[in-house]
Amino acid sequence: LMTTTSTYSVAGMTCDHCVKAVTDELTALDGVTSVEVALADDGPSAVTVTSEQPLEESAVAAAVDEAGYELASTG
16 A cells, blocks of 8 residues: 655644644544654644645645644645
8 A cells, every 4th residue: 555655844833732733633634644743842843644645735734724733834
Protein backbone atom coordinates (compact mmCIF):
# COMPACT_ATOMS: atom_id res chain seq x y z
CA LEU A 1 0.00 0.00 0.00
CA MET A 2 1.41 3.34 -1.06
CA THR A 3 1.27 6.13 1.47
CA THR A 4 1.93 9.83 1.11
CA THR A 5 3.69 11.92 3.73
CA SER A 6 3.43 15.71 3.70
CA THR A 7 4.73 18.26 6.17
CA TYR A 8 2.86 21.48 6.83
CA SER A 9 3.72 24.55 8.87
CA VAL A 10 0.99 25.50 11.30
CA ALA A 11 1.05 28.87 13.06
CA GLY A 12 -0.37 29.56 16.50
CA MET A 13 0.23 26.23 18.20
CA THR A 14 1.79 26.62 21.66
CA CYS A 15 0.90 23.63 23.83
CA ASP A 16 -0.17 20.01 24.01
CA HIS A 17 -3.81 21.08 23.81
CA CYS A 18 -3.08 22.74 20.45
CA VAL A 19 -1.34 19.59 19.27
CA LYS A 20 -4.31 17.45 20.26
CA ALA A 21 -6.83 19.77 18.60
CA VAL A 22 -4.94 19.82 15.30
CA THR A 23 -4.18 16.10 15.44
CA ASP A 24 -7.85 15.26 16.05
CA GLU A 25 -9.05 17.36 13.11
CA LEU A 26 -6.42 16.04 10.70
CA THR A 27 -6.93 12.43 11.78
CA ALA A 28 -10.60 12.82 10.88
CA LEU A 29 -9.73 13.45 7.22
CA ASP A 30 -10.32 10.55 4.84
CA GLY A 31 -7.27 8.35 4.40
CA VAL A 32 -5.11 9.92 7.10
CA THR A 33 -3.19 7.21 8.96
CA SER A 34 -0.96 9.29 11.24
CA VAL A 35 -0.27 12.84 12.33
CA GLU A 36 2.97 13.91 14.00
CA VAL A 37 3.49 17.39 15.41
CA ALA A 38 6.87 18.93 16.19
CA LEU A 39 5.88 21.82 18.44
CA ALA A 40 8.07 24.89 17.92
CA ASP A 41 8.62 27.41 20.70
CA ASP A 42 8.83 30.34 18.31
CA GLY A 43 7.17 30.38 14.92
CA PRO A 44 5.16 27.76 13.07
CA SER A 45 5.19 24.13 14.15
CA ALA A 46 5.86 21.30 11.69
CA VAL A 47 2.92 18.95 11.23
CA THR A 48 3.65 15.75 9.32
CA VAL A 49 0.61 13.96 7.93
CA THR A 50 0.75 10.43 6.52
CA SER A 51 -2.17 9.39 4.36
CA GLU A 52 -3.23 6.64 1.96
CA GLN A 53 -3.42 9.12 -0.89
CA PRO A 54 -2.28 12.71 -1.44
CA LEU A 55 -4.46 15.17 0.45
CA GLU A 56 -5.97 18.32 -0.99
CA GLU A 57 -4.16 21.22 0.62
CA SER A 58 -7.53 22.95 1.00
CA ALA A 59 -8.79 20.02 3.08
CA VAL A 60 -5.72 20.19 5.33
CA ALA A 61 -6.09 23.97 5.66
CA ALA A 62 -9.78 23.57 6.53
CA ALA A 63 -9.01 20.97 9.21
CA VAL A 64 -6.29 23.16 10.74
CA ASP A 65 -8.65 26.15 10.60
CA GLU A 66 -11.39 24.10 12.27
CA ALA A 67 -8.96 23.41 15.13
CA GLY A 68 -8.40 27.16 15.46
CA TYR A 69 -4.99 27.50 13.83
CA GLU A 70 -3.57 28.67 10.55
CA LEU A 71 -1.74 26.79 7.82
CA ALA A 72 1.40 28.87 7.30
CA SER A 73 2.99 27.06 4.37
CA THR A 74 3.73 23.60 3.04
CA GLY A 75 7.04 21.90 2.53
